[in-house]
Amino acid sequence: MKEIWDNALAGIRARVTVENFNTYFRPLRLVVIAGDAVELEVDDEFFRDWVREHYQALLDEAVTEAAGRAMHVDVRVSDRRKANALATIDVEADPEPAADVPIDDAAVPAASETRDFAAFPLNPAYSFDTFVVGPANEMAHAAALAVAQDPARTFNPLFVYGGTGLGKTHLLHAIARSLRATHPELRIAYVSAEEFTNQVIKNIQRQSMDAFRERYRTRCDVLLMDDVHVLAGKERTQEEFFYTFNALHNAQKQIVLTSDKTPQEIPQLEERLRSRFQWGLITDIKAPQFETRVAILQSKAERDDIELPDAVAFYLAKLVRANVRELEGALIRLSAYAGFRGRALTVEFAQEALRDLVENRARALSIDSILKLVAEHFDVKVSDLRGARRHRAISQPRSVAMYLCRKHTQSSYPAIGKGFGGKDHSTVISACRKVKGALETDHTLRTEIEAIERKLPG
Numbered sequence: 001m002k003e004i005w006d007n008a009l010a011g012i013r014a015r016v017t018v019e020n021f022n023t024y025f026r027p028l029r030l031v032v033i034a035g036d037a038v039e040l041e042v043d044d045e046f047f048r049d050w051v052r053e054h055y056q057a058l059l060d061e062a063v064t065e066a067a068g069r070a071m072h073v074d075v076r077v078s079d080r081r082k083a084n085a086l087a088t089i090d091v092e093a094d095p096e097p098a099a100d101v102p103i104d105d106a107a108v109p110a111a112s113e114t115r116d117f118a119a120f121p122l123n124p125a126y127s128f129d130t131f132v133v134g135p136a137n138e139m140a141h142a143a144a145l146a147v148a149q150d151p152a153r154t155f156n157p158l159f160v161y162g163g164t165g166l167g168k169t170h171l172l173h174a175i176a177r178s179l180r181a182t183h184p185e186l187r188i189a190y191v192s193a194e195e196f197t198n199q200v201i202k203n204i205q206r207q208s209m210d211a212f213r214e215r216y217r218t219r220c221d222v223l224l225m226d227d228v229h230v231l232a233g234k235e236r237t238q239e240e241f242f243y244t245f246n247a248l249h250n251a252q253k254q255i256v257l258t259s260d261k262t263p264q265e266i267p268q269l270e271e272r273l274r275s276r277f278q279w280g281l282i283t284d285i286k287a288p289q290f291e292t293r294v295a296i297l298q299s300k301a302e303r304d305d306i307e308l309p310d311a312v313a314f315y316l317a318k319l320v321r322a323n324v325r326e327l328e329g330a331l332i333r334l335s336a337y338a339g340f341r342g343r344a345l346t347v348e349f350a351q352e353a354l355r356d357l358v359e360n361r362a363r364a365l366s367i368d369s370i371l372k373l374v375a376e377h378f379d380v381k382v383s384d385l386r387g388a389r390r391h392r393a394i395s396q397p398r399s400v401a402m403y404l405c406r407k408h409t410q411s412s413y414p415a416i417g418k419g420f421g422g423k424d425h426s427t428v429i430s431a432c433r434k435v436k437g438a439l440e441t442d443h444t445l446r447t448e449i450e451a452i453e454r455k456l457p458g
């Protein structure tokens with residue numbers, strides 16, 4: 001049983017940098033292998049979230065390969081850690097682990113008693129040194145650098161927004177890393193808005209809000225909050241965050257926020273928070289240009305010791321445009337395949353190896369996926385967009401969706417009509433015209449459409 005995990009680890013070691021392997025995979029402890037689930041545990045919620053967010057697919061793939069059948073990995077926070085962590089105790093008891101594999105007590109390091117902010121793991125790959133600057137991100141980069149050099153002196157808060165995989169979390173980690181080196185006395189809190197929300201809920205349940213408040217409001221010098229858009233609609237957490245924000249800002253402590261939308265675009269956000277988000281500097285990160293994408297690939301290849309011919313870098317940079325995470329993922333996969341098959345990294349090999357990526361992307365940008373995104377954005381049902389209701393709350397999103405399908409897929413007007421529940425092509429044409437015309441004058445519509453376009457894959 002344990003062999004599966006050992007072999008999976010060996011597979012992972014071949015695919016990630018030594019640094020990443022030591023940081024993220026070594027600390028994972030095997031609890032049990034039961035059925036098709038490999039249960040692992042770690043000491044820390046941040047760490048668990050991090051691993052889940054960044055390495056879930058790799059872990060699943062590795063155990064599947066090692067076992068020779070479909071398996072998946074479940075990473076959780078150790079019970080022991082939970083018992084110690086004041087702010088992270090779950091109300092529900094955890095189920096007993098099935099005793100398939102004995103738990104080696106000696107192998108479990110004692111959980112550290114302190115739950116200090118300073119203890120959160122920083123991704124070693126996310127520093128200012130490794131951040132490639134180009135026209136699409138230079139403003140955000142410069143602002144982050146200014147904040148790291150002189151916290152609470154320049155922009156407070158600094159609000160960075162942009163689509164997924166464009167380096168927002170990277171910049172937050174870079175700020176934290178740089179501050180740790182130059183201002184070791186500062187207590188830095190890095191927390192995702194989701195984690196903050198969970199902490200609020202748990203501390204309310206445990207009636208330990210006083211400790212929670214003290215931790216964020218008085219025992220914190222720099223607050224880095226990732227993905228604040230998830231605060232949308234979470235009234236109690238927003239209220240708590242409002243007071244945290246005020247306490248820190250009044251005490252001239254630096255606050256940095258990231259989001260996938262501008263403060264204006266975050267729905268169901270209290271006005272007083274929205275306005276505070278705009279007190280400092282708001283800056284965006286856009287998808288990097290071709291040259292920057294090539295530079296990112298080259299820098300990543302150099303760090304990971306991958307021999308990357310320019311022609312292959314160009315090919316990849318043309319293929320993956322809107323998401324740096326995907327861009328890097330394509331490179332890593334490619335070099336893993338090449339190594340595995342003992343083949344040289346050429347454009348032909350890249351074309352062959354990444355064929356499914358290309359096909360997936362074509363599929364991802366389908367009429368259906370645009371319908372889904374638009375429905376989500378305007379909070380209406382996909383079936384309404386496909387339907388015939390003419391109420392403006394439905395008909396405008398429907399027109400926007402048609403316009404986006406025309407702009408971003410290869411579909412003809414009749415094909416789009418068909419994808420919208422069998423509408424006539426003339427309906428589609430007139431909707432597209434209407435939106436195009438409105439875009440010239442209607443600023444709100446333009447920002448809405450831009451917000452949706454940022455979420456389009458590819």
Ligand code: ADP
Nearest residue numbers: 130131132164165166167168169170296324325
């Ligand atoms: P976000 O938080 O905006 O979704 P991340 O910060 O997680 O995106 O970035 C996704 C991946 O892309 C990370 O591996 C990050 O290091 C990398 N990345 C993004 N932008 C850059 C850049 N300008 N230079 C180097 N790497 C980058």
Ligand code: MG
Nearest residue numbers: 168169170226
């Ligand atoms: Mg992020």
